[in-house]
Amino acid sequence: MQTNQTKLLDGLISIYLKSLILIEFGVFGGGSWATALVKILTDNKLLVNWYIKRSLQAQAIEKTGYNPDYLNLVSLDTRYIRTLSNIQQTAQRSKALLFAVPSAQLPTLLDHFESDWITDKIVISTIKGTVGPYYDIPTDVIATYFSVDHQQQAILAGPCHAEEVGLGKKTYLTIASPNAEIQELLSACFNTNYMHVQSCHDIRGVSYAAIYKNVVGIVCGMAKGLRYGDNFIAVLVANALHEMSNMLQSIGSVQPILNSSYAGDLLVTAYSEHSRNRTFGELIGRGYSVEKAKRSMQMVAEGYGATQGLYQTVQQLPADFPILQAAYRVLFKHMPASTEFKLLEQKLK
Known part of the structure; x- marks a missing residue:
């Protein structure tokens, strides 16, 4: 009985946290992993401002609910998606900025940002590669570009192939951040019946x-x-x-x-x-x-x-x-x- 009560309490806490989440996510990247992340967020009825450079890709997503270029069999709930072709609009409309681009593209993307677009935002990286001539990890690059503390950042990691996440197959996602409040908030955002979320402080x-x-x-x-x-x-x-x-x-x-x-x-x-x-x-x-x-x-x-x-x-x-x-x-x-x-x-x- 105690186990059932604990599960019920955990479920109510999760629902309560999600009810408090009025933030919008800005997603940068139009590939398979970005698509899978958008699916998770919209399955949780969270609003996503999705920066898509190619107009034809954006139009197809809005019209059909499918990304024609990646994971094109995965259905997306377009009621919670706003595709945008303007980086500034995407950043300024969003409280959490999620970077899901190849590591080589990150500096070019960040060059189009202004520091005040990042102020007071949660910055999330899902990039799994070193960046730039000094081979830095993405969170260090973001911190250097905008003088933001790592306390403002988080990364997503885990055995999460986009193809399986898109199909709703069970997996485990780790949210790494030195900030416990960000851990708690993002855990509520990404937790689904097919995504078990756990947290740690070991961002490096x-x-x-x-x-x-x-x-x-x-x-x-x-x-x-x-x-x-x-x-x-x-x-x-x-x-x-x-x-x-x-x-x-x-x-x-x-x-x-x-x-x-x-x-x-x-x-x-x-x-x-x-x-x-x-x-x-x-x-x-x-x-x-x-x-x-x-x-x-x-x-x-x-x-x-x-x-x-x-x-x-x-x-x-x-x-x-x-x-x-x-x-x-x-x-x-x-x-x-x-x-x-x-x-x-x-x-x-």
Whole structure:
């Protein structure tokens, strides 16, 4: 009985919090993950100002309730969507700004912002890649551009392939923010019957884990393209978990990695057919050049740029990162994947 009462109380609290949420979300990005996030928010009857650059895409969304370019089988509730082609209008009409663009596009997008558009806003990043010539994490870039404190920011992470979220398949989402009030507010906004939301304060650790797991996805794809079997890939993933743990400890993260936003996100990226990074790596393993593999992809494989960014970052760290190093040499030093994997075999445990 106590369990049922607790569940009822939790449900009432969630409904109460949502009733207090009068904020509008500004979503920047028109891809698959942005579409899945819009679905979550509108399923919760929250208003979304959706910045869409292409007028034909915006018109199709408004008219049909479907994004014609990404996740085009996912129905969106247009009663809660306002598509906009003006960045300033999108930002100023919204209380929470959600960035869901590829990491390489973030600086260009931010160049169109004014600092006063960000003042008193909740700033949310879902970007899983390093940014700019210094290979910063997205929250640091946003903080630098607008002199906003990390207390104003949050990131979303977890094993959340957009294709499954769009279909309402159960998963777990982590909201990382040093601000407990933002954690609570966003938890109410994103919690649904198919999305279990949990929170933590480890914004840097979750950021780096989300970036690193895309590198692992590429390496696992390479292994598949080179015709390694499931047994070897399991060894590869086990070593990748150890490597990620070393990386997070080196940057000061104290959270255990055996939860959904760390190990869970890495595992789904390593194994899922929905993983674009794994697909990209498989093409490399099959003999495609990097440029040909990139041209063959309909969406951006964030792990490509992340590999270079993380490789530069870990140069100052005491631990060894053989998986990351192998990925870097294949992607940026043009070493044959088969050669690098023969060397990697000797370093795995």
